Amino acid sequence: MPELPEVENLRLGLERKIVGQKVKSVKVLAPKLVAGAGNIRAPSRAKTAEFISGITGKVIEGIERRAKNLIFRFKGGGLLLVHLKMSGQFVYREGKKTVEGGHPIELSRSGLPNKHTHIIFELSRGTLYYNDIRTFGYLLYFKNQNSFDKTRHFKYIGPEPLSKEFTREYFAGALRNKKSKLKSVLLGQSAVAGLGNIYADEVCFEAGVRPTRAASSLSAGEAGRLYSAIKRILKRAIETGGSSVATYMLLDESRGNYAREHKVYGRGGEECANCGKKLKNITLGGRTTVFCVSCQK
Numbered sequence: 001m002p003e004l005p006e007v008e009n010l011r012l013g014l015e016r017k018i019v020g021q022k023v024k025s026v027k028v029l030a031p032k033l034v035a036g037a038g039n040i041r042a043p044s045r046a047k048t049a050e051f052i053s054g055i056t057g058k059v060i061e062g063i064e065r066r067a068k069n070l071i072f073r074f075k076g077g078g079l080l081l082v083h084l085k086m087s088g089q090f091v092y093r094e095g096k097k098t099v100e101g102g103h104p105i106e107l108s109r110s111g112l113p114n115k116h117t118h119i120i121f122e123l124s125r126g127t128l129y130y131n132d133i134r135t136f137g138y139l140l141y142f143k144n145q146n147s148f149d150k151t152r153h154f155k156y157i158g159p160e161p162l163s164k165e166f167t168r169e170y171f172a173g174a175l176r177n178k179k180s181k182l183k184s185v186l187l188g189q190s191a192v193a194g195l196g197n198i199y200a201d202e203v204c205f206e207a208g209v210r211p212t213r214a215a216s217s218l219s220a221g222e223a224g225r226l227y228s229a230i231k232r233i234l235k236r237a238i239e240t241g242g243s244s245v246a247t248y249m250l251l252d253e254s255r256g257n258y259a260r261e262h263k264v265y266g267r268g269g270e271e272c273a274n275c276g277k278k279l280k281n282i283t284l285g286g287r288t289t290v291f292c293v294s295c296q297k
């Protein structure tokens with residue numbers, strides 16, 4: 001699943017290319033993707049029609065990110081909320097130039113549209129494809145900010161880790177209240193936004209704390225180290241992702257620039273870069289989790 005740094009890189013790549021362009025037409029091949037989020041997504045003709053008519057003819061004014069969500073804003077009002085979930089991807093093609101981000105989909109490299117292409121936006125200068133292997137992602141159109149605010153879509157999402165609101169004191173307090181395992185709390189989004197399986201494991205390693213600990217058991221010192229690790233690692237991951245030139249192929253198990261710097265994620269059974277002991281691989285809350293029994297307490 002694309003996490004905060006990958007979504008941020010996708011945002012940066014798209015922002016450079018498509019802001020200021022007009023949407024000439026929209027094709028919706030999988031109506032459930034525009035019908036709702038989570039389980040409330042029964043496809044309907046009305047929803048699809050509203051999506052198409054809301055966006056067609058509009059100029060893209062800006063692209064924002066909140067946690068792992070993207071928000072496309074249109075001139076004259078209207079916004080599009082996008083969550084890529086497990087396997088969503090955007091590819092923008094303009095002549096020979098390509099901007100690509102989200103989940104890497106091999107088939108998209110050989111041709112577009114393909115069987116994973118579910119929504120196609122024809123823009124004034126190029127084409128934006130939304131591809132999704134498992135179709136858990138969603139693209140929801142809202143006619144104005146007010147109609148979006150009413151959904152309270154972000155109500156369970158905590159502060160952005162690189163914002164001023166995310167302070168050391170806040171984070172220590174957020175952990176103190178939670179008896180669940182640290183990894184689950186980090187994945188849960190309410191203590192801090194944007195972490196997924198990769199970065200949750202990486203920040204725990206960096207901070208020297210085990211992901212299996214109860215979040216509330218962390219000392220002030222440990223919470224402080226974890227706080228710093230979150231900031232440092234996400235910043236570094238955003239920067240290294242942004243350093244690739246034309247293609248934003250970011251980031252899953254195998255690809256992307258920051259993937260080379262993973263210390264624990266995807267390295268279960270390998271030697272710890274720090275102490276040389278074998279990294280432990282467990283399943284925690286249904287997710288693969290890797291840590292070092294000697295470096296992490």
Ligand SMILES: [Zn+2]
Nearest residue numbers: 272275292295
């Ligand atoms: Zn170690």
